[in-house]
Amino acid sequence: MPYRRAPEWQISHWFNTPEPLTLARLQGRPVLALAFQMLCPGCVSHGWPQFLRVTAAFPELYAIGLHSVFEHHDVQGTPAALAVFLHEYGIDVPVGLDMPGGGAGPPLTMRAYDMKGTPTLLLIDAMGRLRRQYFGPVSDLHLGAAVAALIGEAAAGNDNPPADEFGDVGRR
Amino acid sequence: MPYRRAPEWQISHWFNTPEPLTLARLQGRPVLALAFQMLCPGCVSHGWPQFLRVTAAFPELYAIGLHSVFEHHDVQGTPAALAVFLHEYGIDVPVGLDMPGGGAGPPLTMRAYDMKGTPTLLLIDAMGRLRRQYFGPVSDLHLGAAVAALIGEAAAGNDNPPADEFGDVGRR
Amino acid sequence: MPYRRAPEWQISHWFNTPEPLTLARLQGRPVLALAFQMLCPGCVSHGWPQFLRVTAAFPELYAIGLHSVFEHHDVQGTPAALAVFLHEYGIDVPVGLDMPGGGAGPPLTMRAYDMKGTPTLLLIDAMGRLRRQYFGPVSDLHLGAAVAALIGEAAAGNDNPPADEFGDVGRR
Amino acid sequence: MPYRRAPEWQISHWFNTPEPLTLARLQGRPVLALAFQMLCPGCVSHGWPQFLRVTAAFPELYAIGLHSVFEHHDVQGTPAALAVFLHEYGIDVPVGLDMPGGGAGPPLTMRAYDMKGTPTLLLIDAMGRLRRQYFGPVSDLHLGAAVAALIGEAAAGNDNPPADEFGDVGRR
Numbered sequence: 211m212p213y214r215r216a217p218e219w220q221i222s223h224w225f226n227t228p229e230p231l232t233l234a235r236l237q238g239r240p241v242l243a244l245a246f247q248m249l250c251p252g253c254v255s256h257g258w259p260q261f262l263r264v265t266a267a268f269p270e271l272y273a274i275g276l277h278s279v280f281e282h283h284d285v286q287g288t289p290a291a292l293a294v295f296l297h298e299y300g301i302d303v304p305v306g307l308d309m310p311g312g313g314a315g316p317p318l319t320m321r322a323y324d325m326k327g328t329p330t331l332l333l334i335d336a337m338g339r340l341r342r343q344y345f346g347p348v349s350d351l352h353l354g355a356a357v358a359a360l361i362g363e364a365a366a367g368n369d370n371p372p373a374d375e376f377g378d379v380g381r382r
Numbered sequence: 383m384p385y386r387r388a389p390e391w392q393i394s395h396w397f398n399t400p401e402p403l404t405l406a407r408l409q410g411r412p413v414l415a416l417a418f419q420m421l422c423p424g425c426v427s428h429g430w431p432q433f434l435r436v437t438a439a440f441p442e443l444y445a446i447g448l449h450s451v452f453e454h455h456d457v458q459g460t461p462a463a464l465a466v467f468l469h470e471y472g473i474d475v476p477v478g479l480d481m482p483g484g485g486a487g488p489p490l491t492m493r494a495y496d497m498k499g500t501p502t503l504l505l506i507d508a509m510g511r512l513r514r515q516y517f518g519p520v521s522d523l524h525l526g527a528a529v530a531a532l533i534g535e536a537a538a539g540n541d542n543p544p545a546d547e548f549g550d551v552g553r554r
Numbered sequence: 555m556p557y558r559r560a561p562e563w564q565i566s567h568w569f570n571t572p573e574p575l576t577l578a579r580l581q582g583r584p585v586l587a588l589a590f591q592m593l594c595p596g597c598v599s600h601g602w603p604q605f606l607r608v609t610a611a612f613p614e615l616y617a618i619g620l621h622s623v624f625e626h627h628d629v630q631g632t633p634a635a636l637a638v639f640l641h642e643y644g645i646d647v648p649v650g651l652d653m654p655g656g657g658a659g660p661p662l663t664m665r666a667y668d669m670k671g672t673p674t675l676l677l678i679d680a681m682g683r684l685r686r687q688y689f690g691p692v693s694d695l696h697l698g699a700a701v702a703a704l705i706g707e708a709a710a711g712n713d714n715p716p717a718d719e720f721g722d723v724g725r726r
Numbered sequence: 727m728p729y730r731r732a733p734e735w736q737i738s739h740w741f742n743t744p745e746p747l748t749l750a751r752l753q754g755r756p757v758l759a760l761a762f763q764m765l766c767p768g769c770v771s772h773g774w775p776q777f778l779r780v781t782a783a784f785p786e787l788y789a790i791g792l793h794s795v796f797e798h799h800d801v802q803g804t805p806a807a808l809a810v811f812l813h814e815y816g817i818d819v820p821v822g823l824d825m826p827g828g829g830a831g832p833p834l835t836m837r838a839y840d841m842k843g844t845p846t847l848l849l850i851d852a853m854g855r856l857r858r859q860y861f862g863p864v865s866d867l868h869l870g871a872a873v874a875a876l877i878g879e880a881a882a883g884n885d886n887p888p889a890d891e892f893g894d895v896g897r898r
Contacts, residue, residue: 249814254770267523282810294798298765351439354523355530362531421642426598454638466626470593611867695783698867699874706875 213371216332216340217322219243219276221306223289225296231274231304233338240360241334242271245278245308245320248286248295250328256347257329258299264353265303270361275305278328280316333357335371336364385511385543388504389494391415391448393478395461397468403446403476405510412532413506414443417450417480417492420458420467422500428519429501430471436525437475442533447477450500452488505529507543508536557683557715560676561666563587563620565650567633569640575618575648577682584704585678586615589622589652589664592630592639594672600691601673602643608697609647614705619649622672624660677701679715680708729855729887732848733838735759735792737822739805741812747790747820749854756876757850758787761794761824761836764802764811766844772863773845774815780869781819786877791821794844796832849873851887852880 218233233241244261246253265273279287292307308317323332326345333342333356342356363371390405405413416433418425437445451459464479480489495504498517505514505528514528535543562577577585588605590597609617623631636651652661660669667676670689677686677700686700707715734749749757760777762769781789795803808823824833839848842861849858849872858872879887
């Protein structure tokens with residue numbers, strides 16, 4: 211099998227959900243997660259609008275935000291700061307605060323996925339495998355294709371997808 | 383099989399191709415066709431830009447334009463008018479002039495597909511079956527999904543696709 | 555006086571007006587005219603939308619379209635073709651068909667203003683003087699400034715405006 | 727004179743300027759100021775892009791940002807938070823942190839101008855008079871007109887402008 215299991219995320223604080231959302235609990239449906247920082251311009255201008263567009267178009271997805279603060283922790287990194295951001299932007303999907311790794315570096319989930327920065331999109335299939343990871347812009351055309359393929363597999367009960375014709379990080 | 387064979391198109395004049403492009407000749411790769419009128423505002427502002435975006439993103443597609451003139455035939459309907467439009471807009475994909483049906487009504491290909499107007503997108507799979515027909519706006523997300531599914535089937539040699547989970551005319 | 559009198563336009567056919575609109579008749583209010591061709595992509599995608607935006611924002615303006623066909627006369631140049639274009643695009647401001655100059659060259663109004671192509675915007679003050687001529691893109695910021703200045707002069711009865719601080723063809 | 731003197735702003739901390747910028751010091755050129763909050767979506771998506779567009783188009787303006795925090799003071803209201811925002815968004819015009827008024831209410835400059843929220847644009851003429859105050863969206867067309875009028879007055883040494891034909895808060 212060419213895909214690795216998506217690392218379980220490590221979250222210090224959840225918003226917009228009554229209980230923690232582990233990957234294990236979400237299995238059975240594809241997951242689209244957006245790792246962002248509240249003061250990252252590309253996250254606010256492109257990442258979040260596209261993420262909300264995709265999750266509205268494909269309600270079969272679990273939609274999860276990950277606040278992966280790797281710089282300016284004092285300003286962006288607190289639950290209070292994240293709560294204000296979510297309130298001001300009217301975001302009501304579940305969002306987890308990525309667990310600080312100690313010191314000034316990236317948080318633990320960001321490290322486990324070896325993310326290069328924000329925004330990063332993670333696309334995880336219904337079996338819990340990491341199928342796509344996009345850092346920076348990806349077109350709606352290619353993202354829609356990647357998402358729909360996982361929804362189709364889940365609907366068909368197909369747990370042995372073809373090797374990915376789009377390469378490691380997804381066609382953009 | 384839930385899909386019907388795409389009707390062969392009927393063309394009076396081809397542009398940007400050394401020889402006529404019948405559906406029979408194109409079999410083996412999915413086809414995306416845009417039926418338009420040169421003076422239809424939605425075709426110019428949305429239809430053509432999206433069509434060119436999709437065909438650039440997915441080079442596995444055959445990209446075909448169909449000039450399906452169902453009104454103002456005297457102004458829009460001549461090969462000379464279409465030639466000027468293609469030149470001014472820098473369109474270099476093959477475009478066929480949909481065969482006039484006689485009188486003021488819709489042309490023959492438009493009738494065969496029972497198109498409601500322009501722009502209409504036709505998505506035909508590598509086996510020559512009509513899989514999607516969109517009249518008016520469709521999101522890049524859903525169009526990318528539909529196109530990529532047919533490319534995936536063709537690559538896998540899968541000629542027995544699942545019943546369409548998106549319904550008759552495609553999710554938008 | 556640093557401004558020249560705007561040349562009277564020469565029109566073979568008017569649309570959307572019960573009688574011909576000479577510049578002499580329009581004097582007393584500023585005039586914004588858009589010279590275009592129906593198959594010029596920049597005219598359709600940028601020129602007309604901006605022109606309609608400006609004339610809606612500043613109802614003090616006379617808004618006039620000039621169909622200045624300098625190429626592909628057989629396809630674009632007839633009153634019938636222009637009528638279809640205006641109908642399909644829902645344009646209801648007065649539009650004049652610039653008088654053909656004979657042969658394949660530019661029409662007479664286009665020549666009188668020495669236009670370089672389409673779209674071209676002409677801004678004429680309430681005294682009938684040509685104050686701005688923009689070929690190609692101009693920002694809403696600078697166009698709004700230029701239009702409002704002429705409206706202000708007309709309201710103040712000021713017929714001796716300062717030399718233009720923006721230069722010959724207008725700041726963009 | 728129908729215009730009131732713009733109240734001097736009250737700033738607790740300046741960024742991107744070697745010394746405090748009082749209105750008295752800026753007199754002689756028109757001033758465009760943007761009052762914003764770093765976590766206000768409309769400020770980030772529309773207010774700042776338009777402000778930067780206007781100040782690039784009209785270099786005769788003094789461009790000033792005012793961080794007028796009237797809610798979520800603990801997250802948005804510190805100099806450290808503002809410094810991160812300016813760094814992440816690449817903003818290099820002078821920005822002042824509006825002086826907190828004590829408690830949870832609006833800061834002192836916001837009160838002095840009776841601002842209704844953010845984003846708010848203030849347009850102050852070269853004589854130090856408040857000429858326009860826009861809360862929320864204003865079109866580039868009308869903003870360009872208002873700005874250029876003040877630049878024209880300043881260039882002409884005209885200190886007795888006509889009563890404003892656009893009304894109290896500016897045409898949008």
